[in-house]
Amino acid sequence: MCRNIKTLANFEPPATDAEIRASALQFVRKVSGMTRPSVANQAPFDEAVDQVATAAQHLVHSITTKAPPKNREEEATKARERSRRRFTAS
Numbered sequence: 001m002c003r004n005i006k007t008l009a010n011f012e013p014p015a016t017d018a019e020i021r022a023s024a025l026q027f028v029r030k031v032s033g034m035t036r037p038s039v040a041n042q043a044p045f046d047e048a049v050d051q052v053a054t055a056a057q058h059l060v061h062s063i064t065t066k067a068p069p070k071n072r073e074e075e076a077t078k079a080r081e082r083s084r085r086r087f088t089a090s
Helices: 017-032 039-062 072-088
Strands: none
Touching: 017 039
């Protein structure tokens, strides 16, 4: 799993379209193996990002859960702590 792709469902405030598109871009980069497509591959790359973003928006906005929404600040703090432990542990 690409570590740059973040969970977007069940947050308060909800994920923005820009956040969903950024995750879609990361996914397409990972799947295609390229960060910057050539001119010949730019159109299919962009189309894939659009399709993944549309599917992800539909999914994120359609999910229902009984769990309370997660707080973005608290989750970011937890992620920083996990990262600190991962990179400072010997």
